[in-house]
Amino acid sequence: MPPISRPDERPLLTFYGDDFTGSTDALEAVASAGLPAMLFLRTPTPADLARYPGLAAVGVAGTSRSRSPAWMDTELPATFRALQALGAPFCHYKTCSTFDSAPHVGNIGRAAEIGQDVFGGAVMVVVGVPRHQRFVVFSTLFAAGSFSGSEDIFRIDRHPTMRRHPVTPMDEADLRLHLARQTTRRIVGFDFRRMLREDADAALAAEIDAGADMVILDGFDAATMQACGRLLASRGAAQPVFLVGSSGVEYALAPTLVGMTGQPPRLPPDSCGPAERLVIACGSCSPVTERQIAWAEANGFALIAADTAAMVARREDASWPARLATQVTEALRDHAGVVLHTARGGDDPRLAPTREALQRSGLAPSDSASILGGLLGQTLREVIAATGLRRVMLAGGDSSSHTAQAMGIEALEMLAPLLPGAPLCRIRARDPALDGVEIVMKGGQVGGPDCFGTVLNGHAGRQR
Template sequence: MVSLLYAFYGDDFTGSTDVLEQLAEGGVPAILFLRQPDAAMLARFPDVRAIGLAGEARSQSPEWMNQHLPDAFAALGACGAPILHYKTCSTFDSSPSIGSIGRALEIGKAALGGIVPILIGAPHLGRYLIFGNLFAVAGGLVHRIDRHPTMARHPVTPMNDADMRVHLARQTSARIALATIDRIQAGDAEQLFLEAVDEGMESILFDGMDELSLAEVGRILLAHQGNRFRFAVGSSGVTRALILAWQAEGIVPPPTALPKAAAVNRLLVMSGSCSPVTAAQIGTARQDGFVTVQADVAALMAGSLAEEDRLVALARQAVTSRGRVVVHSAEGPLDADTSAAGAAIGAALGRISQAVVRQTGIRRLLFAGGDTSSHGVAQMGLDALAWAAPLERGAPLVRAHAAEPELDGLELVLKGGQMGAPNFFETVRRGG
């Protein structure tokens, strides 16, 4: 294997493919493993410069993290990459009890040492960190994250404070320095980084609002990786920052024209998202000729095999007759007395997807919803994913590697609940 530039652990599957997109656009060959790779699996991909492991920590407890993350970080750290990135969602949604980014930070620091840089801003996704406060685009408008129409009301990890140091202080006792945007623009970010190291700070949070600020942070990361730190936390802004630094130093070639996705006649969409964005996409898909099938959420949560069989039969029939179908657990925000149950719903939709793929031979599949993607894809028996083509920012087309012929080469799109235009499902079918 060639020397690795970078390794990452995605706290959900959707965000992991976002990193694959950034690496592909930056000319960095990469592979995303869906289970912890052994030497034989690594040997199947000798030419990659970056590797990732898609996880499910975003929907898990700190106790789960204590049990699973040390081994995952050790395995990735042993692959020789100078930096290991714990990839979070760009909305940074988490809590002390679910998806604790603070706990992941502590585990990574204990495993790899050094100060832990944090970079959340991802302007390519409409995410901006300014003076430590997070802002995100929704509906064409920029909202402070605690006033965001979706994230402020997230059913599992609602964001009720925009100050990310306050947010993290609820999850970790780590002392976190801040490099603000004015100091970054003034060229003082590296000085602030070194001061934080000298003062024994556990972490430093970097503002990020545009390509210039990301490029400056990337320069600092590249200069000090493997020396003053080996572990970083944040969105795909970390990836973007490093790519800008690698390109500036001539470590990776300039980007080339990207391939285009081909259109397909048949598409299966599995949605466990309760986002208003996904609800609008389901409605638009219905107008575009998709058959929409509503799941009985209570039955799926109760483990009803009869309900899974019903959904498989309806999806198979729709694929055969119309070529396109959406199976969904919700169409918009849940009622106040309804449990989100992302793990149970996602796992059920994954089993249904696998059955439909095997029975129909369909070759393109879209998962909508972060938890749905993580728990659904985990049920399908895939080994790894490679980037295939761009579709919409943050939701690329990827191609599966699997031992089972019916699944090998399957094309997937893993879409976060808030991602994509109203006609996104049809965009996936048409290939752009």
């Protein structure tokens, strides 16, 4: 395999995350390998990049997971062309490791089409992440009950949470069939038996020469992930490659990318210290997050239940953030941790009135993420300005994207690992009150029951 060059210190990898929590998962994967990396909340300009020289990985945290194909057609081509202009051999459209999506919202197939149109060549699809208990065998996805948890493994269409996802339920485990609902381009699977053969590169090239537009690689253990990395690196040596899938892309490519820098890896510290106070904004209906809220309630955190139906119905009322911020600020006087939540699981009594409020307003269920997430972000910004809070946490993949945007975050850099797939990051922002604040962004499926305590304390096992 010919080596991949890095002219002019260009990035080696660019990625666009379809939501913000998933974007920090990709950031952790490259930063933990020792690669200088930055995650921007909008496509960076040359002036933005000049402020952070020497980056090996440049990410953009997006919101396409909760967007329509029409939105993608408008927004993604320019974003992908801007990333292509950075000259990296790899560009990754980062999806959730559960790959949940639908033809009408978060359409991964449409995003893959746009990427292929911009970059050319076949789209390589890597979804398995063994370290996060996500496994792809013969193009079929399996996942643990919780992200990086020790629970039983389920085929994704039988997963206790993902088969019931309120917006993008997963009712098909074969990723070839799942993607075929979202694109008419030719999809093939390239399974582990072929990946591990000596002629794997030639066999993959033959599939692509025969007309494969999207190739799904298996990934379920160290050997298959190493084979993924080798096959991707071989493709990247010939021409820039557009990739789709989970942070398995970053974990597979990391050894190759570190070698390409020509520099010793810059490894982050293994742990971080505690915070005096922590505010968690929860926009997730996941039963995993439900258990985390219950743990917080039992361990001295203050809980504030947002009136979501009223927030949707009176979404133009500019006083919502100030009112919520006052509640949070008052709770911080007596509690080290405060949880502001929009639901406590899939049976929360607020859900039905909220859906009705959306329907009365002519909105889709998926619009709740932007409305509620945006109000949560404005609330956090007011709380930070009023209290000097130095650590916050966002829980919920769809809503967190909108929460982070409303906060006014410009970019994120990883400080230290904390939760699997959800590292502690430092906010970069023009607002001096926000700049330097620490943040953890986790999806609804991430973390054990005590993960809010882990984020407050800086590590697991010590409660306050």
